[in-house]
Amino acid sequence: MGSFPVLETERLRLRETRANDLDDLYHVYSDPEVTRYYNLDALTNLEQARQIIRRRQEALGRGHIRWALCLKEDDRYIGSCGLPFSLEYWRVAELGYELGREHWGKGLMTEAVRAVCHYAFETLGMQRLEAQVMPGNGASIRVLEKCGFRCEGLLRGRGFWNERSHDLLMFGLLRDDLG
Numbered sequence: 001m002g003s004f005p006v007l008e009t010e011r012l013r014l015r016e017t018r019a020n021d022l023d024d025l026y027h028v029y030s031d032p033e034v035t036r037y038y039n040l041d042a043l044t045n046l047e048q049a050r051q052i053i054r055r056r057q058e059a060l061g062r063g064h065i066r067w068a069l070c071l072k073e074d075d076r077y078i079g080s081c082g083l084p085f086s087l088e089y090w091r092v093a094e095l096g097y098e099l100g101r102e103h104w105g106k107g108l109m110t111e112a113v114r115a116v117c118h119y120a121f122e123t124l125g126m127q128r129l130e131a132q133v134m135p136g137n138g139a140s141i142r143v144l145e146k147c148g149f150r151c152e153g154l155l156r157g158r159g160f161w162n163e164r165s166h167d168l169l170m171f172g173l174l175r176d177d178l179g
């Protein structure tokens with residue numbers, strides 16, 4: 001991949017994660033409410049945040065895009081959204097996202113996910129997007145529904161973290177669903 005694909009929505013700029021996002025990224029991921037439904041413990045030191053930034057930069061070389069979400073007004077990191085795992089051979093990509101708690105409930109993630117879905121279908125040529133969500137994560141389920149995803153069933157024991165298995169709902173959106 002050449003240069004990082006910057007996307008813009010009404011209120012957001014979706015750009016690459018930069019070294020100077022360190023403090024803002026740490027702020028988001030050190031909040032246990034943000035990581036509650038994630039296979040990730042809340043961060044406890046800046047070195048962990050530095051590793052996330054490094055991993056994102058390396059992953060891009062393998063075609064895995066994770067956008068930093070920033071409000072256009074100040075370009076500061078408030079969350080992320082991306083396609084971290086993909087079955088490119090089948091033109092399927094899995095979506096993941098999170099947002100700093102002070103920005104919840106304003107429709108921002110719905111705005112970001114719509115832009116990422118459009119990019120995945122129109123530019124990357126994906127045919128299907130997937131998202132796996134814990135059944136109790138009502139806000140995330142609602143974001144997916146607003147973006148047109150359908151719940152396709154419960155995958156029993158699909159996730160494993162914190163020493164135990166977790167059931168996950170599978171959501172899917174086909175390129176053809178959008179007409």
Ligand SMILES: CC(C)(COP(=O)(O)OP(=O)(O)OC[C@H]1O[C@@H](n2cnc3c(N)ncnc32)[C@H](O)[C@@H]1OP(=O)(O)O)[C@@H](O)C(=O)NCCC(=O)NCCS
Pocket residue numbers: 033034035037038097098099100103104105106107108109110111132133134137138139140142143
């Ligand atoms: C999930 C998350 C990204 C949503 O971001 P957001 O910008 O607040 O989402 P939006 O404002 O676009 O939409 C949220 C919707 O969920 C609804 N909602 C919020 N909490 C809810 C709950 N507990 N149960 C059901 N719906 C809920 C909101 O009312 C809104 O729906 P509406 O527009 O119909 O009123 C954010 O809560 C988050 O970062 N959570 C922690 C990380 C996470 O869980 N990531 C997803 C892992 S699969």
